[in-house]
Every structure is written in structure tokens, then in C-alpha cells.
Amino acid sequence: MSGSVKPTRVSSNRAMKHYKVILFMLAPMALAFIICPQQFSGSGEVAGQRRGTRKVAAPQAARKAPIDYSKFSHATKQHQEACKSCHKTPTANWDKVREFPDVADYPDHDACVRCHRQQFFKGVQPVICTVCHVKTSPRDDARLAFRNPAAPQQFTIEFPHDKHQDVIASLRWRPKSDRAVNTFFVKSAHVLDDKKQNYYNCEICHVANTKALAAPATGWLDGYAPAIDTFKAAPDGHASCFNCHWKSQEPIRNNCGGCHKLANAPFVLPASHERKSIKFRHEGGGEKRTHAVPPTECTSCHINITKSATLRGLKPDVPITGCTECHNKSGIRQDLNKELASLDQDKKFVCSYCHTSNVGKLDPPASHYVVAERRALKRKDLK
Amino acid sequence: MKQTNSKQITWRTLGLALLASLAVTVVAQTPTALPDARAVIRLRVKVVLGDATKARGLSRKRFFLIKGSLAENESLIQSFEQRLLVSRDCYYRGLGASEALIRWLKASDCESVYCREVEPKDVEGADAVPEFQLAVAAGEKEFGSRELARKWLTVNLSDQIRDGFYKRQQQDLVALIKQAEELTKVKVMSVMTDRNGTAYFTDLEPGTYIISNILATEIGDRASLWNFEIKVKPEDLATEKPILISNPGNKDPRYVRNIKFVSVEKTLPACPAR
Numbered sequence: 001m002s003g004s005v006k007p008t009r010v011s012s013n014r015a016m017k018h019y020k021v022i023l024f025m026l027a028p029m030a031l032a033f034i035i036c037p038q039q040f041s042g043s044g045e046v047a048g049q050r051r052g053t054r055k056v057a058a059p060q061a062a063r064k065a066p067i068d069y070s071k072f073s074h075a076t077k078q079h080q081e082a083c084k085s086c087h088k089t090p091t092a093n094w095d096k097v098r099e100f101p102d103v104a105d106y107p108d109h110d111a112c113v114r115c116h117r118q119q120f121f122k123g124v125q126p127v128i129c130t131v132c133h134v135k136t137s138p139r140d141d142a143r144l145a146f147r148n149p150a151a152p153q154q155f156t157i158e159f160p161h162d163k164h165q166d167v168i169a170s171l172r173w174r175p176k177s178d179r180a181v182n183t184f185f186v187k188s189a190h191v192l193d194d195k196k197q198n199y200y201n202c203e204i205c206h207v208a209n210t211k212a213l214a215a216p217a218t219g220w221l222d223g224y225a226p227a228i229d230t231f232k233a234a235p236d237g238h239a240s241c242f243n244c245h246w247k248s249q250e251p252i253r254n255n256c257g258g259c260h261k262l263a264n265a266p267f268v269l270p271a272s273h274e275r276k277s278i279k280f281r282h283e284g285g286g287e288k289r290t291h292a293v294p295p296t297e298c299t300s301c302h303i304n305i306t307k308s309a310t311l312r313g314l315k316p317d318v319p320i321t322g323c324t325e326c327h328n329k330s331g332i333r334q335d336l337n338k339e340l341a342s343l344d345q346d347k348k349f350v351c352s353y354c355h356t357s358n359v360g361k362l363d364p365p366a367s368h369y370v371v372a373e374r375r376a377l378k379r380k381d382l383k
Numbered sequence: 384m385k386q387t388n389s390k391q392i393t394w395r396t397l398g399l400a401l402l403a404s405l406a407v408t409v410v411a412q413t414p415t416a417l418p419d420a421r422a423v424i425r426l427r428v429k430v431v432l433g434d435a436t437k438a439r440g441l442s443r444k445r446f447f448l449i450k451g452s453l454a455e456n457e458s459l460i461q462s463f464e465q466r467l468l469v470s471r472d473c474y475y476r477g478l479g480a481s482e483a484l485i486r487w488l489k490a491s492d493c494e495s496v497y498c499r500e501v502e503p504k505d506v507e508g509a510d511a512v513p514e515f516q517l518a519v520a521a522g523e524k525e526f527g528s529r530e531l532a533r534k535w536l537t538v539n540l541s542d543q544i545r546d547g548f549y550k551r552q553q554q555d556l557v558a559l560i561k562q563a564e565e566l567t568k569v570k571v572m573s574v575m576t577d578r579n580g581t582a583y584f585t586d587l588e589p590g591t592y593i594i595s596n597i598l599a600t601e602i603g604d605r606a607s608l609w610n611f612e613i614k615v616k617p618e619d620l621a622t623e624k625p626i627l628i629s630n631p632g633n634k635d636p637r638y639v640r641n642i643k644f645v646s647v648e649k650t651l652p653a654c655p656a657r
Contacts, residue, residue: 095527099531100526100531100534100535101526162573162575165443165575166445166494166549166553166575167494167495167497167498167546167549168443168497168498168499242535243534243535243537243538244497244537244538246535246538247538248538248542249537249538249545249546294578295578295579297577297578299575299577299578300577300578300579300581303574303582303583303585304574304583304585306445306573306574306575306582307572307573307574307575317585319423319583319585319623321425321623370623
């Protein structure tokens with residue numbers, strides 16, 4: 001038995017030594033774990049950040065940046081509940097600020113407080129109040145205009161021109177007499193002698209622009225400042241939507257997402273317009289305003305609008321024939337021919353009847369030559 | 384066996400080279416359209432009503448461009464032709480709509496009440512439309528303004544009176560377009576005529592197409608259906624191809640010589656007794 005004891009003691013001593021070594025190794029690690037647990041809690045990402053450069057660590061710093069509660073974003077996940085959970089349609093103030101029932105104000109305090117109580121009562125002037133209020137003061141409840149024109153847009157609009165085009169007026173047929181069976185064409189929907197334009201057409205939404213045009217930062221090209229009515233206006237509210245889409249005709253007033261689609265990022269609508277033929281005035285066409293009155297109508301020139309199911313990628317799509325029906329017709333005008341003839345004489349000629357020099361100095365497109373019944377030419381080929 | 388000497392080989396090689404270079408030259412000289420060129424069809428629809436002598440543009444009517452020939456799409460065309468015709472008048476009579484409403488819709492060839500503004504005379508006085516009067520009364524109660532109630536009249540009309548006929552037409556149209564797209568494997572393009580009866584199909588590639596209005600158009604007491612074939616050739620690219628179409632009986636000297644296609648007309652069926 002004794003013979004067996006000795007080796008056991010030896011092995012026991014060795015084992016003790018091993019335990020001590022392991023203990024010495026593990027103890028500092030355990031200590032470090034107790035003192036700095038966060039260093040061990042992370043995933044590989046944190047470890048990676050520790051090993052990485054400062055640049056890699058930057059996103060973590062960005063994530064930890066304090067939230068700016070003065071900016072409200074519909075893109076925030078918590079803000080993507082049903083629209084009606086915050087917005088009322090119509091708002092209580094509609095009859096004071098609009099001529100029709102509308103969403104004309106910001107949501108009530110409850111919509112914010114139910115999640116943002118902490119921010120709502122933070123300090124004397126909580127920054128979150130500035131999202132809706134002009135002043136941050138309990139004594140002043142004045143609110144910014146809804147929607148705030150100074151704030152970037154958060155939604156794009158979905159509008160099918162084709163569907164709307166389908167339901168507007170057609171030719172006007174009228175009985176020869178009230179009791180006659182046969183009918184004949186009397187006049188069409190938008191004829192000159194209509195005292196009032198009661199017939200629905202594009203102008204329900206697109207009236208002549210009345211707002212002053214903002215010059216580009218670099219000034220108007222060639223010093224040509226377009227007239228205000230060069231452009232048409234586009235709807236910037238619900239006035240021409242809710243009159244049909246109030247109830248039962250979808251998308252109705254509470255189905256905001258039927259028309260408003262969250263944009264990938266907030267955006268600001270361009271202050272100035274881009275146009276190839278900036279000198280064309282929608283309300284122009286001489287004394288008779290031939291661009292704006294029958295027999296001309298919007299679809300005479302905007303030839304693809306009636307098949308457009310979305311606003312995405314929508315282009316004006318005005319073919320040169322829309323212009324040359326009058327501007328290059330024998331016996332009437334020869335504006336295109338004159339410009340092309342001038343170009344024949346001088347290859348540096350800048351077409352200026354319709355265009356400013358950014359477009360006028362380019363090669364005329366083949367379509368222009370086709371209309372002029374000529375072979376297409378490039379400036380470099382001219383003498 | 385016949386022996387081929389090196390001289391023969393040289394001549395053959397030279398001959399082949401000459402032929403190849405000629406072929407390259409011919410291909411290079413062939414006029415090609417501009418790389419981004421697409422053809423445009425300018426469709427003009429001029430129709431006469433009854434025994435009128437002057438033709439007028441058929442405004443605000445949809446026309447469709449379907450890929451393929453009439454022969455390839457025979458079954459599709461048959462579907463268009465065999466579609467059960469229900470006139471606007473019969474649809475609304477079937478609903479029990481007032482004669483005043485039927486007249487109001489007919490006055491501007493409206494498929495729905497969205498077509499034009501309801502004027503004060505349409506809700507007050509001798510020519511008032513009873514359906515409109517009821518809707519205005521409901522709107523006045525809701526909005527507290529008779530003027531707003533008139534302007535927003537459509538929100539207080541029943542679905543069927545408001546746009547039932549239009550939706551019925553659309554339902555048929557969607558089904559027929561789906562059938563066309565399944566058959567041709569190509570999206571059907573659509574455009575609407577302007578007030579002068581002109582519409583453009585743009586961005587077209589060479590090929591054979593059918594132009595159709597799919598649903599017969601009511602012109603007076605008749606329904607006109609156009610189904611005709613056109614060819615867009617490579618040389619049509621970067622140009623505008625004008626096509627004038629009409630209904631039977633158009634003798635207007637301004638157009639008669641240029642009419643390319645005439646519709647098939649049917650008399651609108653009588654309304655079933657209620």
C-alpha cells in the first residue's frame with residue numbers, strides 16, 4: 001500500500017503546481033472580466049473595431065450621436081404606424097385655413113407625448129417642440145404652416161395621369177333640338193366660345209404658374225429671364241384630390257399611402273425649372289395665346305401623358321411636330337427653317353428662337369431635320 | 384484526282400477576299416437609322432355622325448397598339464368583336480337612373496360623372512338632375528356649405544351612378560388587354576386622342592402591329608370598332624407615320640382620300656325592358 005502512496009504524493013504535488021499555474025493565468029483574466037465586462041461582451045464586430053483603424057470605429061461613434069429631436073422623420077421605424085394613428089382627416093382647423101375639409105394641421109400633442117414624454121418635458125424650451133411650433137414657449141401655441149414649406153419633402157407622389165385622363169370630358173354632343181332623336185356635333189369640350197371652362201381637363205390641376213420664378217444661382221442663361229407663365233403650376237395640396245377621393249373612391253382621405261410614398265431620402269424640390277425650349281410660354285403664342293387656347297390643348301403636345309401610369313420617370317415628351325405645326329408651316333411661319341438656314345451659313349450659329357445657348361449651340365437633333373424635310377447634318381460637317 | 388496548284392489557291396484566296404471586302408462595303412453603305420431612333424405613329428381619327436357631311440376629330444378616346452398581325456391575333460380580335468355591347472344609356476337605365484342624368488352624361492359623351500363640373504343649373508331648376516340634388520343635400524349636411532357640396536358632389540353619389548359604367552368598361556378592357564398580352568407576350572401600349580382626334584404612339588420598333596380601340600366606341604346610335612394592321616419598317620425609324628382612320632360614311636372631301644382604315648359599325652342594341 002505504502003509503495004503506492006509515494007507516487008500519489010508526487011503526482012499530487014505536480015497537480016498542485018499545474019493548478020497554481022492555471023490559477024495565476026486565469027486570475028488576471030477573471031479580474032479583467034470583472035473590471036471591464038464591456039470589453040468581453042461584444043461580438044466580433046467590437047473586437048474588429050478594436051483591432052481596426054479609427055475609420056472603422058467611426059460608424060459606432062455616429063450611431064451614438066445624440067438624436068436631433070428638432071427633426072421629424074417619417075422614415076423612423078417607430079413613425080411608420082398607420083397614418084391615422086397621428087393625423088386626423090380633416091383637422092379641426094380646416095374651415096379656418098382652407099376652403100375644403102383637409103389635413104391642415106399637425107397631429108395633436110398626444111401623438112408625440114405617448115413615446116417622447118422625456119423629450120417633451122426636457123428643460124424650459126424642449127427642442128422637440130420646434131418640429132411643429134413657431135416658438136418654444138408654453139405661452140405661444142402658434143404652429144408652422146402645414147406642411148412646412150421650408151422643410152424637405154419626405155414623400156413622393158404617385159399619380160396615374162392615364163386613369164385621370166380617362167374620365168375627363170369628351171366631345172360635346174347635343175341634340176339638334178331638345179326633343180330630336182338625332183344628335184350632331186355642336187362643339188367639343190373646350191371650345192373658344194365656352195364662357196367658362198366647366199369641362200374638366202388638365203387645368204383642373206395644372207393652372208398657369210403665378211409664383212415668381214427663382215433665378216438659378218449662376219443667373220439666367222444669356223440673360224433670358226422667362227416670364228412667370230412660361231410654366232404651368234403643379235398641385236401642392238389636396239384641393240384637386242379630395243373633391244373625388246374623400247370617401248369611397250380609393251385612395252380616400254385616410255389612405256395617405258395611396259398617393260404618398262416615402263422617399264428614399266428627404267429632398268428639396270428644385271426652385272428653378274429645366275427646359276430644353278425655355279422660350280416656350282405655356283400661356284403664350286402671341287396675342288391670341290395660341291399655345292393656351294383651343295384648338296391647342298395639353299395633349300396636343302404632351303403626347304405621352306395619356307399613357308403615363310406613374311409620375312416616376314415622367315418626361316415632358318413634346319415632339320418638335322408639336323411646335324412646327326404652326327412654327328414651320330408654309331404660309332404661316334418658317335421659324336425652324338430660318339434657324340437651320342442660319343446654321344448652314346455659320347456653323348457656330350446658336351439657335352435662339354426656342355433655346356438659350358446651352359441647348360442652341362448643340363447639333364440640332366435629327367427630328368428637326370426630318371420635320372424640315374432635310375438630311376440631318378452635324379456642325380462639324382458644315383463649312 | 385484533280386490536283387490544285389499554288390496559283391489556283393492564290394486566285395481563290397484573292398477572289399474570296401474581294402467578295403468579303405465587297406460584302407463589308409455593301410453592309411457599311413446600307414443606310415441605317417440613328418442608333419436611338421424609334422418610329423412614331425400619328426393616328427388621326429376623324430368621324431362623321433349620322434348623315435353629317437363634315438367629319439370631326441374623335442376626341443378623348445383610347446386606342447391600343449398590339450404586337451403582331453391580324454392573322455396572328457385572330458382569336459383576340461374575335462374576342463373584341465364578340466364582346467357584349469351595353470350602351471351607356473342602357474346601363475344607366477338598367478340602374479333606374481333619371482332621364483335627366485342620362486341626358487347630362489350624353490351631353491359631353493361622359494362615361495362617368497367625373498367628366499365635367501356639375502353646374503348650379505344641374506342641381507336647381509327645371510333641368511336639375513335628381514341624383515345630383517340628393518348628393519348636394521347630403522354634402523350640405525356633411526360640409527355645411529351648399530357650394531362645396533356641389534363642387535364635391537361626386538363623393539356623395541352611389542358608386543354605380545358615379546362611375547359604374549366606366550368601371551364596367553374598364554373591367555372588360557383590363558381582361559382583354561390581359562388576353563392580348565398573354566397571347567403576344569408584349570405589353571399593350573395605349574394612347575388617348577386629343578380634342579382634334581390625334582394621338583401618338585411613340586418609341587416603336589420595326590414590326591407588325593394592330594391598332595385597335597378594343598371596346599367599340601359609341602358614336603351617336605352606333606358603335607365603331609377599329610382593328611387594323613400596320614407595319615413599321617426600319618426606314619420608318621426617326622420619322623412620323625401619319626395614319627388617318629374614320630367610320631363608314633365619311634365623305635368629307637378634306638379627308639376622304641387619305642383615309643387608311645374604316646371601322647366596323649354596329650347599331651347599339653336596344654335597352655332591355657326593366
